[in-house]
Amino acid sequence: MNRKGYFITFEGIDGCGKTTQLKLAEQYLIERGLPVMVIREPGSTPLSEKIREILLNNNLHINPVSELMLYVAARAELIKDVIIPALEAGKVILCDRFFDSTTAYQGYGRDLDIESIKRLHKLSVGQHIPDLTILIDVDYETSLTRRKETVDRLESESERFFNRVRGGFLEISRGEPERVVVIDGKNSIEEIFGEVKDCLRKKLKIK
Secondary structure (H helix, E strand, C coil), X not given: CCCCCXXXXXXXXXXXXXXXXXXXXXXXXXXXXXXXXXXXXXXXXXXXXXXXXXHCCCCCCCCHHHHHHHHHHHHHHHHHHHHHHHHHCCCEEEEECCHHHHHHHHHHHCCCCHHHHHHHHHHXXXXXXXXXXXXXECCHHHHXXXXXXXXXXXXXXXXXXXXXXXXXXXHHHHHCCCCEEXXXXXXXXXXXXXXXXHHHHHHHCCX
């Protein structure tokens, strides 16, 4: 692959503030003349958006293995149809969630085998690993205060579930400190974005 662009992901439990930070990062990079593409997981392709509707539907019960496979399928479509062409075109991709969410939610949260999930990542993603992952870390109580009133199927999970997911994210960060940067999500939006900008400047070599 003739890769010219950068791939940056934003992660954290629901309500951590990652989407807000991604939008601020988008504006910041556009103002500096960089070609930015914003995508979300699951989603950002016609098939992946349909899968997203299924995964977040409160009226459906989905067993953990089926849930995992749906995320992997959506990601495989995103990689082929969106991420690879954008990287080849030299764009800076900002992605709201990626495979770390699957490891954290389905692996640590649902207690599925982590090594099996990693093999599925390799199958669906191949060499297209994020250059930088920004993990906005908050506890469960903080996340609750920031969520919208209407919750989807995953947002309605228990405190115990989200504590396992948060622990999973932090375990991922400890295993890949060069890729994953942890930022304290309890700080103000401005303080968090100051740290996000520092990460972007360092990775993209911009002022």
